[in-house]
Amino acid sequence: MSSCSWVLLLGLFLPSGATLAQAEPAVSAQAIRRIELMPEGGQVTPEIIVSPGLSTGLFFDAELVRDAVALEGSESFSILDAGQTVIRVMPSSQVTPGERFLLTVRFRDGAAPANASFLLKVHPAKAEPLVEVYREKRTIETYQQEAREARAVALRYQEENARLIAERAAPGGLTGLISTGAMNAEGVSVRIMTNSISQVSGNGVDATMLQSYRSTSRVAVEVGLSVKAGASPWTAKGATLKSKTGEELTILRVWQGEPITPGVPARVIVEAESTVASSRATFTLKLWEETGPRTVTLGNVTFP
Secondary structure (H helix, E strand, O other): OOOHHHHHHHHHOOOOOEEOOOOOOOOOOOEEEEEOOOOOOOOOOEEEEEEOOOOOEEEOOOOOOHHHHOOOOOHEEEEEEEEEOOOEEOOOOOOOOOOEEEEEEEEEEEOOEEEEEEEEEEOOEEEOOOOEOOOOOOOOHHHHHHHHHHHHHHHHHHHHHHHHHHHHOOOOHHHHHHHOOOOOOOEEEEEEEEHHHHEEEEEOOOEEEEEEEEEEEEEEEEEEEOOOOOOOOEEEEEEEEEEOOOOEEEOOOOOOOOOOEEEEEEEEEEEEEEOOOOHHEEEEEEEEOOOOOOEEEEEEEOOO
């Protein structure tokens, strides 16, 4: 392995003043969002997270008046499909992260509440795939399912907390890689993909270098980025690594040494959990910034 590769991997274990965006733990099973509408109304309008290119479905326990479904800024959505009890939405690439669109529905039977509203909030890379909306009393089965999902979430957070505690107690540098089992006798494998960068979108932020790494239980992607002259500095806030089949790796951290400014390229490192088998797929890496709408999407990311 080259000396620069060792510097990269050691840097993942060394504390510094660099920017570190710690990702929220991913849950092994996708939890279903459930919203209960109050008959008397007056509740805060629920927010539902949507994202360009990702589908979000709202399932209702009562029939809707299909012609009365209204979405503000509907021209900004590539899909708006209203059925008797289901609404499917998908924002287009023209929306801006942080934007909110008001969705209103009316129920066919006229019982209270006769109408309901939801705020669709745009996220650059994540969306709630399934939201169940209850106007009537929920069945015991739905509460039992929700309890099972809550236990799965709690277990995942417990595992994440144990991992963080173990890493904090481990030594840094090469000793840390060995002691935590992140590296075995085969070392860390590296793949240089700079000459085959597939940049889907950048919004003024361009990839200039791309390398991937794999150890026994982790993968990492190192991306060199630059911003155009006159653009504001860019700092990574979060990332996703999603395969072509839709599977997402659990992001452990997003590291950036300094804000990227015009004329001063810098690198971003994304580290994720992955076995050797699960890292054999082809992934799309999506990065979004700390404040603002600019995202970077890179396709055909593979690991050694």
